[in-house]
Amino acid sequence: xxxxxxxxPLLVYLGITLYIAYYNSPRRKKSKDFTxxxxxxxxxxxxxxxxxxxxxxxxxxxxxLGGPGVAYKLGLGWVLLASIQIPTAFLTLGILGKKxxxxxxxxxxxxxxxxxxxxxxxKWVVIMSSTAILLFFMAYMVVQxxxxxxxxxxxxxxxxxxxxxxxxxxxxxxxxxxxxxxxxITDAIQGVIMLITSIILFWVLKEAGGGMRNIxxxxxxxxxxxxxxxxxxxxxxxxxxxFWVLVGVGLLGLPQTTIRCMGFKDSRSLHRAMVIGTFxxxxxxxxxxxxxxxxxxxIPNEQLGDKVIPILAIRNLSPLLLGVFIGGPLAAIMSTVxxxxxxxxxxxxxxxxINYIAVxxxxxxxxxxxxxxxxxxxxxxxxxxxxxxxFIVWLNLxxxxxxxxxxxxxxxxxxxxxxxNATGALLSMGISLLVYVSMTVLKIKxxxxxxxxxxxxxxxxxxxxxxxxxxxxxxxxxxxFFD
Amino acid sequence: xxxxxxxxKKEAIITVILYLIYFVWWYSFAYGLGDVDPKDYKYILGLxxxxxxxxxxxFLMITTLLxxxxxxxxxxxxxxxxxxxxxxxxxxx
Numbered sequence: 001x002x003x004x005x006x007x008x009p010l011l012v013y014l015g016i017t018l019y020i021a022y023y024n025s026p027r028r029k030k031s032k033d034f035t036x037x038x039x040x041x042x043x044x045x046x047x048x049x050x051x052x053x054x055x056x057x058x059x060x061x062x063x064x065l066g067g068p069g070v071a072y073k074l075g076l077g078w079v080l081l082a083s084i085q086i087p088t089a090f091l092t093l094g095i096l097g098k099k100x101x102x103x104x105x106x107x108x109x110x111x112x113x114x115x116x117x118x119x120x121x122x123k124w125v126v127i128m129s130s131t132a133i134l135l136f137f138m139a140y141m142v143v144q145x146x147x148x149x150x151x152x153x154x155x156x157x158x159x160x161x162x163x164x165x166x167x168x169x170x171x172x173x174x175x176x177x178x179x180x181x182x183x184x185i186t187d188a189i190q191g192v193i194m195l196i197t198s199i200i201l202f203w204v205l206k207e208a209g210g211g212m213r214n215i216x217x218x219x220x221x222x223x224x225x226x227x228x229x230x231x232x233x234x235x236x237x238x239x240x241x242x243f244w245v246l247v248g249v250g251l252l253g254l255p256q257t258t259i260r261c262m263g264f265k266d267s268r269s270l271h272r273a274m275v276i277g278t279f280x281x282x283x284x285x286x287x288x289x290x291x292x293x294x295x296x297x298x299i300p301n302e303q304l305g306d307k308v309i310p311i312l313a314i315r316n317l318s319p320l321l322l323g324v325f326i327g328g329p330l331a332a333i334m335s336t337v338x339x340x341x342x343x344x345x346x347x348x349x350x351x352x353x354i355n356y357i358a359v360x361x362x363x364x365x366x367x368x369x370x371x372x373x374x375x376x377x378x379x380x381x382x383x384x385x386x387x388x389x390x391f392i393v394w395l396n397l398x399x400x401x402x403x404x405x406x407x408x409x410x411x412x413x414x415x416x417x418x419x420x421n422a423t424g425a426l427l428s429m430g431i432s433l434l435v436y437v438s439m440t441v442l443k444i445k446x447x448x449x450x451x452x453x454x455x456x457x458x459x460x461x462x463x464x465x466x467x468x469x470x471x472x473x474x475x476x477x478x479x480x481f482f483d
Numbered sequence: 484x485x486x487x488x489x490x491x492k493k494e495a496i497i498t499v500i501l502y503l504i505y506f507v508w509w510y511s512f513a514y515g516l517g518d519v520d521p522k523d524y525k526y527i528l529g530l531x532x533x534x535x536x537x538x539x540x541x542f543l544m545i546t547t548l549l550x551x552x553x554x555x556x557x558x559x560x561x562x563x564x565x566x567x568x569x570x571x572x573x574x575x576x
Contacts, residue, residue, distance in 0.1 A: 076531065076534050079534070079538060080509075080513050080534070080537065080538060083509065083537075083538045083541070083542065084509070086505070086541075086542055086545065087501070087502050087505045087506075087545055090498065090501070090502075090549055091498060091499075091502050094494060094495065094497075094498030094501075095495045095498055095499070098491055098494065098560060099491055099495075101562055102487075102560070102562065102565050105562060105565035105566050105567070106565050108567045211529060212528060212529025212530060213526060213529035214529075215529070216526065216529055216530060216531065220521065224521035224522065225521065227521050227524065227531050227534075228517055228518075228521055229513045229514060229517040229518065229533060229534075229537075230517075230518070244506065265562075266559075266561075266562055266563075267557075267558075267559045267560045267561075267562060268559060271553045271557055274549060274553060275546065275549055275550045275553065278545065278546050278549055279546045282542040282545075282546065283542075286538055286539065286542060416492075416495070482488060483485060483488065
């Protein structure tokens, strides 16, 4: 009976998601331009959906599990670090949004590679970026799914495999049949669930701890350093400053965010999304990480790591509320995986298959191939999560930074610098990735900074030098991007 | 049509300025008020003063400032004219 109370809210929630997928299915609507409908949802996102899908895609397991876990260990300093992410949403949308919206319409592009191919007119740029997307997204998805299934195990007491199957079936089903539009709309719902659940837990814990002032007092008595910005020296300045690149400026050009700049309806949607997005992300980040700190006072002196949020929820919420709560972190994970899955599929179908293998293809065959590709990739992710190979876990360590190293400069400079050309882009992509991976593997830290900082600096320099070595594109061609 | 491009550049610059304002706010309150002995901390709403100003107020400040800046400086752009089948030539003029 207790278990049913736990699972019930989850099933209701999954049912709604599947219904939305069915309702929005491009097949059901017999659309004329299948790829446009399936991979970018006919550019129909409004402000609220755009804001939520950007945030929900970006907010995965780490914001609900890993991040609060570290905050439980290091205190308020880690919440300070997490709030570096607050302005990232508006930075990305404000700099890339309108420009990409206009260009993607002019070139009729629906993927990041459509933009890169049009801008740099070079096969190798596209091949390199496709490879980066496929490898890093795969690793990223597998690790997210593992996190989700483990969490399911901890919270419900049911087997890891059951979690994997329920989870896998629903994500694959609604992504395969619903396409981008469903992904975006479910992201919005999942975002709302994340908000509600974090408010519930925050409130319950605040009451349990006897108010915020009391909680902070207890934390102070455990260790005064937990209330300082540097956590008593554990969070050094070069380290925390690096996060202004890793989860700040570096996210400009991250494929899963950038693609969303191609999918909104009108400029008003973009303006609204910037404000809503900043508000929601700030609310969520501060609250989730603060919950981690409150955990210090409520369950002191335990080695909880990233289980701190689930354990706090189990010990403080009633079964039904706990059932509602499970939706939060699971929503965070699902909304990340579905977005990466549809983008992986668009990379294979649109950027590789249509471009280089089958140029002439009718809509019916195309829709069949797209659905199959999405299904196969989805099944692969869950199969890998069942027995994760070491290579995937290793690869995931580079996923975020690696994507930033490859994409930031080619997208940013491609949009704003006329002289940017393929030579600069190729050199920058290759060398940045090489620098990032080797510095991480060899554990080289310049002045205590995260490896992403020198990577981005070198990548930018190489891009500029490389571009100056060769001619810029013709004025006529550049008109598409700058007029 | 270069007018639109100028406007886009202006909006990008405003975005960067807002980002810098948040950074300065975040940094000065956190390390200006927080880098002292924790026994001297003052508290607002139960939270240490540096944290309240830097994170909570900083968050509300930037959201409000962003909202105002968008109202004042950001312009609506008609995206439809750039679409494949809809008056494609219009933007070329």
